[in-house]
Amino acid sequence: MKDRRKRGVSSWRVFFFWCAVALIFFAAFNSSALRLLFGEGFHPRMITKRNIPAMEAISAENSVTPAISIRETVIFPDQALVFLKYPPSAALFTKDDINCTYLLPNSSRPQLELSPSSVDYDYGNHQIVRCPLEPRGLILSLAVKHNGNLTPGPMYRWDSLAYEAMIDRDNSTIVFVKGLNLRSARVADSSRFNCLYGWDLTKPKFVLSAKAISVAQEIVRLQRFTSSSFNDSIKVSVRVTGQRTLNSIARVKRQYGSEQLPREKQHELCVCTMLRNQARFLREWVIYHAHVGVQRWFIYDNNSDDDIEGVVESLVDRSYKVTRHVWPWIKTQEAGFAHCALRAQDSCEWVGFIDVDEFFHLPSGLSLKDVVANAARPSEVAELRVPCHSFGPGLKKVPMKGVMAGYTCRLAAPERHKSIVKPEALNTSLINVVHHFHLKSGFRHINMNRSKVVINHYKYQVWEVFKEKFYRRVATYVSDWQLERNVGSKDRAPGLGTKAVEPLDWSIRFCEVKDTGLRDRILKTFIDPETSLLPWEDHQLDERSKMY
Numbered sequence: 001m002k003d004r005r006k007r008g009v010s011s012w013r014v015f016f017f018w019c020a021v022a023l024i025f026f027a028a029f030n031s032s033a034l035r036l037l038f039g040e041g042f043h044p045r046m047i048t049k050r051n052i053p054a055m056e057a058i059s060a061e062n063s064v065t066p067a068i069s070i071r072e073t074v075i076f077p078d079q080a081l082v083f084l085k086y087p088p089s090a091a092l093f094t095k096d097d098i099n100c101t102y103l104l105p106n107s108s109r110p111q112l113e114l115s116p117s118s119v120d121y122d123y124g125n126h127q128i129v130r131c132p133l134e135p136r137g138l139i140l141s142l143a144v145k146h147n148g149n150l151t152p153g154p155m156y157r158w159d160s161l162a163y164e165a166m167i168d169r170d171n172s173t174i175v176f177v178k179g180l181n182l183r184s185a186r187v188a189d190s191s192r193f194n195c196l197y198g199w200d201l202t203k204p205k206f207v208l209s210a211k212a213i214s215v216a217q218e219i220v221r222l223q224r225f226t227s228s229s230f231n232d233s234i235k236v237s238v239r240v241t242g243q244r245t246l247n248s249i250a251r252v253k254r255q256y257g258s259e260q261l262p263r264e265k266q267h268e269l270c271v272c273t274m275l276r277n278q279a280r281f282l283r284e285w286v287i288y289h290a291h292v293g294v295q296r297w298f299i300y301d302n303n304s305d306d307d308i309e310g311v312v313e314s315l316v317d318r319s320y321k322v323t324r325h326v327w328p329w330i331k332t333q334e335a336g337f338a339h340c341a342l343r344a345q346d347s348c349e350w351v352g353f354i355d356v357d358e359f360f361h362l363p364s365g366l367s368l369k370d371v372v373a374n375a376a377r378p379s380e381v382a383e384l385r386v387p388c389h390s391f392g393p394g395l396k397k398v399p400m401k402g403v404m405a406g407y408t409c410r411l412a413a414p415e416r417h418k419s420i421v422k423p424e425a426l427n428t429s430l431i432n433v434v435h436h437f438h439l440k441s442g443f444r445h446i447n448m449n450r451s452k453v454v455i456n457h458y459k460y461q462v463w464e465v466f467k468e469k470f471y472r473r474v475a476t477y478v479s480d481w482q483l484e485r486n487v488g489s490k491d492r493a494p495g496l497g498t499k500a501v502e503p504l505d506w507s508i509r510f511c512e513v514k515d516t517g518l519r520d521r522i523l524k525t526f527i528d529p530e531t532s533l534l535p536w537e538d539h540q541l542d543e544r545s546k547m548y
Contacts, residue, residue, distance in 0.1 A: 068093075070153035071126065072249050073140055074161065075133070079117065080140050081328055082129040083153075083249070092127055095119045097145055100131035102138040108149060111138055118305050120326055128328060130303070162237045162248035163329055168342060172213060173222040174430070175250055176335045177238050180218060185433050188215040192241045195222045197252070201237055201245060212238075216429040218335045267321075269369050269420075270296040270348035272340040274333050277468065278356045279308040284402040284536040285356045286315055286322060288522065292360060293369035296348060300327040300336045338430035341437070345423035350376075352420040353434070357458045358388070359404060361518040364452055371453050372420060375446060382425030383445035385436055387414040388455040392510030393462050401534050403458040405519050409511035410456075418455055419445070456518050460510045463502040 071085040082100075086092065095118065101110040112135065120128040134140040141152040160179035167173050175195060182188050190212040198207035210222045220238050237248035271294050275282075286297055301308055301324050312324045325343075327336050337353050344351045350372055352360070360368050375384055391410040399406020419436040427438040436445065448454075460466060503509070526534050 068150070070142060070150050072153045073155045074158055074163075074249065075155060076158045076330060078133070080131045080133055082131055082140065082142060084127040084129065084142075086127060092121050093119065093129075093144070098129060099143045099145065100129070101141045101143045101149055102134050103141055103149075103152070104137070105139060110141075110143065110149070111135075113143065120328075121309075128326065156247045156249060158330070160246055162235075162246050162250040164335075164339065165236045165250040165252050166339070166342060167252060167254045168221075169346065172428075173210070173236060173252060174338075174342065175220045175222065175236055175238055176329075176332070176339065177218050177220055177246060177250075178329070178332070179246060180215075180220075180238070180240070182215070182217055184217060185431055185438075186216065187429055187431070190215045193220060194239050194241075195220060195236055196239060196245055197234055197236050199233055199235070201235055201248060214429040216431045218332065219338055219430050221428055221430070265349040266347045267295040268349045269294050269352070269372060270298065270344055270350070271352045271354060272298040272300070272337060272344065273354060273356055274300040274302050274327065274336050275304065275308075275356050276302045277304045277306045277308075279304065279306040279311045281356050281403065282308065282311050283315065284404065284534075285359070286320055287536055288359060288404065288526075289368075290320060291525065292362060293367040294352070295321060296344075297322040298340050298344060298351075299324045300340060301325065302327050302330070302333075302336070333434055334432050337432055337434065338426075341421070341423040341426055341430065348423060350420050351423050352418070353432075354418050354455065355457075357403065357461070358418065359456045359458075359518065360386070361454050361456045361521075362452070363450075363454070363517060366452075368453065371448075375448065375452075376422075380443055381446055382422040382439050382443035383436060384420040384448050385417040385445055386420065386448045386453055386455050387417050387450055388457045389515065390415045390457050390459045390510065391515070392460045393466075393507050394511050395462050396507045398462055398464060401537055403461065404456070404522050405534065407458050407461065408514060408516045408519055410513060410515050411510055412512040414450070414454070415457070417447070456515075463506050466506075467500045467502070 068087070068090055069085050071083045073083070074081045080100075084093070095116055098116060098119070099113045100116050102112040102114075103110055114132050117130045117132065119130070129142060131140060131142075139152050140155070141149055143149045158178060162175055162177045164176040165173060173195070180188075193212040193215050195210045195212060196207045197210065200206055212220050213223055214221045222236075234252050235248045236250050236252055237246050239245040271289060282299075289297075297320070299308075299312065299322060308324065312322050315322045325340075327339075329335070340353075341351060354360075362368060362371060364371070366374075372384060375381065389410050391407045394407060394409040416435055421437050421439075422443075425439050425443040427440050429438060431438040439445065522534065528534075
């Protein structure tokens, strides 16, 4: 996608360019023949895309590829997401190219124009434009600056929507759905659910039906479907017996190609996370975990508006295997982790599911790969549950050397756990509660000893950082902190209530014991003796920090 933005020219454009060159050379040597074909007024001239405005360039391609269009719009509580459909050859818009426009019904004249809050380039062959919510009675569309309006697409509310779909390696289809309102960690009666495939789900004669194999939380797995003709025009949705079919923007994506899956996993140990506006912490998190044995990172970006793209690109440029997956769906962490597990199962032997403020600490001095390999020798072990220590601030300002060196006090007792799992051992329902997954019959989990491995969770950081947690919690079954709901939940910071107001004693809260174990290790291992800097401190990726 980065290359696509930069080059602005695809293989189709190269093809037509050389056709044009051939035509001009032919004209130079045989202009009389061309005039016979096109008339006496024909005089060929070269036109380059660089000098054509975006919409004119799009229109010029209409005879070859479809124009850029609004595919659909999804209305969230605080913003609207507009999905643009792009031909493979088209250059992408930037935030400066477009405006969010608000129209009266049956009118093409905007009543209001606003700048988009952000534009995302990496959602498959599509682009996401984030717009302020439309005023009541108006319809949201987009206008390309100096070239007019795009036609509004269908609009859907987020609270009742099939939003993602993918085909698993066994040809069953996984549909991710908002609005089923099922209980956490419970399997529902799948006989009550059917799924529908089609280009237009409102026309029954063009729709195929399939039975559900399993239904849990926000995930529906459908019976095996052998058609190889799926493309991204085919939608899939869910219908509950006695109820209407849910709206859908979910299009079936085949996770695996026709080629055979590799006999051996490419990576022994991978990590998946979901984040929002955590770019400033990502370098430290990736560099450190590479040192202890992690080989691959799946970053699910939940509507960040910081420089996460640039940070990921800088890590990739240094040969860290990090990919950013745009996941715009709010309060869907469990679904996102299930989606990640499906993506990782063909290349990763083990996958850890942790946040970017969580770091595996290995008091024994072993690598994380060795600890995992030693713990998983019984073949039925498919999940390692690692206890978490929650660290407090102990500071008033953001530590310059990063979280591991900066935060050194914590609560005495561990809180909860996070898991490292074998993705192919997950239950077909894909049930997870963020901290752990349900496993297939015949597999089991073990609880890891803190003397071998523990997670340092830098949960209660300085207030400048911590207050961001009040914006929105990413997990489906966790209440946002601004709501007067589940106020006693362990997810919340004790005693804070629902307002992001800094307590006077915040800097000394949650500091029951001193713990410098991980700080001492990274200062010994990573510090540059000449500059006294850590590799992430000045955003320079130190090759010494990688695992060879």
